[in-house]
Amino acid sequence: MNMFFIGVDLAWSERNSTGVAIIKSQKGSADFVCGTSDIYENSAIVDYIMAHTRGDHAFIAIDASLVVKNKTGEREAETRLKKMFAKYHAVPYPSNRDLFYRLYGGVRGEQITEMLEQKGFQHSPYIKKFEKSHKFFEVFPHSAMVVIFQLEQVLKYKARKKRSYTMRWQEFERYQGYLSSLQHRKPSLNLPYDILxxxxxxxxGKALKRYEDLLDAVFCAYIAFYYWYEPEKCLVIGDLNDGYIVTPVFA
Structure with a gap:
């Protein structure tokens, strides 16, 4: 039976497109199966995952807040992660229920969680090396990049004030280079030419954002693979009761 690793770069709401990427592993190496950044509804995301994994074992790494109990402020997991990675500029956005309901009408991560559980996936950030199961968990790509790519600061490819296209293009090219280097890492990931x-x-504009979402989904899939291959090099910050984040950490 195959082992699949899925990355989901979940948009804040169904109004915006989400990135999904699927890779398939043979122990220490994985190959790209498929990916899209042109998918919107929660049901379409889940259907895409199910159609391409076909009941085989799979881990899903989701870049989104899946457990949000706090009404205001931020989750304890976010506070702790900030203390660990602030010097690398790897800082997550604060998650709280008031914010999500005011801006997006709900906590999308909770909606995806319920739908995946209905399909037989277990929401659990706790895994064993080479475990064969169906699980999903929350990740934060920026802290993972800092550790896996040994960065002094996060890659600054996302749209922000005072970031020109020239600067972002340069950072995207660095991102492509780092993703390409994964073919020589353990665990290794082979990606197609047209992505790299x-x-x-x-x-x-939107074309660059779609490409960004695809790359981020690919990297989320690699985080899931990395965690499965070397769980001792990762940390679950927080817990399932109050919110958590899975991230690789420095030894």
């Missing part, structure tokens, strides 16, 4: 060699300088 996309001419980002020809992309702007």
């Amino acid at each position: 060699k996309t001419d980002v300088r020809a992309l702007r």
Whole structure:
């Protein structure tokens, strides 16, 4: 039976597109299966995952807040992660129920959680090396990049004030290079040419955002693979009761 690893770069709401990527492993190496950044509804995300894994064992790493009990402020897991990674500029957005309901009408991570559980997946950040099961958990790609790629600061490819396209394109090219280097790592990931060699300088606006979402989904899938291959190099910050984040950490 195959072992699949799925990355989901979940948009804040169904109004925006989500990135999903699926890789398939043979122990220490994985190959890209498929990916999309043109998917919107929660049901479509879950259907895409189920259609391409077909009941085989799978771990899903989701870049989204899955457990949010606090009404205001931020989760304790976010506070702790900030203390660990602030010097690398790897800081998550604060999650609270008031914010999510005011801006998006609910906590989307909870909706996805319920739907995946109905499909037989267990929501659990606790796994064993080479475990064969169906689980999903929350991750934070920026802290994972800092550790896996040994960065002094996060890659600054996302749209922010005072970030020009030229700066972002340069950072995207670095991102492509780091993803390409994973073919020589353990565990290794082989990605297709058209993902790694996309001419980002020809992309702007929504086209660049779609490419960003696909790359982030690919990296989330690799985080799941990395965690499965070397769980001792990762940490569950927080818990299932009050919220958690899975991230690789420095030895």
